[in-house]
Amino acid sequence: MKKRNLLLMAALLITAAMFTACEDDEIFDPPTVLTSAGGEIVLAEGVEEYTVEGTVLSDAGVAEIKLLQVTDDGNFQIGNTLTNFENPNSVPYSFTITGITDVMVVKVEATDVEMQTSYSDEITLVYTPIPETHLTDAEEATWQRVGGAAGTGLEEFGLKWTSNVKSMNYAVIAKDEADKFVQLAADAWEEITTLEALEEAVEQADDMNDYREVNVTEAYSEYDDVLATKVGDEYFLILVKSATVDATEDPVIFTINIDYKTAETE
Structure with missing residues (x-):
């Protein structure tokens, strides 16, 4: 009997210890x-x-x-x-x-x-995204030089045409008021469709003082050269298409035919 009481007391002590341990384990949210x-x-x-x-x-x-x-x-x-x-x-x-x-x-x-x-x-x-500004449809324009007079039609693009290189027989289309004047790859004419893309292309291209690719001794010549200028806040994408030399006139008339695009305006 005494042994049974001792076993019962031990069981009660173990149970009490277990409850005490559980109470000590705090539960956190x-x-x-x-x-x-x-x-x-x-x-x-x-x-x-x-x-x-x-x-x-x-x-x-x-x-x-x-x-x-x-x-x-x-x-x-x-x-x-x-x-x-x-x-x-x-x-x-x-x-x-x-x-x-x-x-x-x-x-x-x-x-x-x-x-x-x-x-x-x-x-x-x-x-x-920043809203894109699309370029205008291509517009035609001409750059013309009569005899030794300064060329006309270039001012808008920040360029000038005041001389030809006789030894090379090429027109010298030079930077005037343009902040930057660059030549781009031929496919840029079709691939660049937004002002943002044109700005990036101009920024990445090397600036040049002049462009000397148009022959001024042939009666008619064709080209596929893509140029671009930055004039203040304006950008122009230019395609040089052809050139004519009218030697029947005195003085001789030199004409360069271009297409150009610029930013659309609302």
Whole structure:
């Protein structure tokens, strides 16, 4: 009987110890992930960067914070994992995303020291492209020089024609008021359709002082040369098509026939 009482007492002590241990194990809620903004965010025109900011609250203490991109193929981490926080119960965070050129969906992931993970609401970032300015349809124009007089029709393009190179038999189409004067590949005439593309092409091409490809000794000659000029805020895409020399007149009349395009205006 005495032995049975001892066994019963031991069982009661073990049970009491188990309950005491369970009471000592505190149960923490998962982290709470707050963001300064959520839902759909439409970026300003041409802006490719956005900073996701907020705070993670955790009674257990935050262990790490990540930024994830949400895709149909799964979630992928963007940037570095944030760890080692001064106050792990309330952690401010900031992630800067660059190179946004379409729609991007992101969310913040936070894990506490109890290995419990929570997520913020999804944030949809919408890139807004800068509106493109189309070039006009091709317009015809002529550059003409009568005898030794200065050429006409070039001023609009920031160019001048005041001489021919006799030893080479070519017209000298020189830069005048143009800020930049370049020659582009022949396919640029068809491929460049917007002001933005023309600006980029002019920026990347080498500046030149003059263009010397038009023969001034042949009665008629054809060309397929593409030029471009920047005159202040205006850009011109120029196609040199043909040239004529009318030696029946005195003085001789030299004519260069071109097409050109510039930015459309409203």
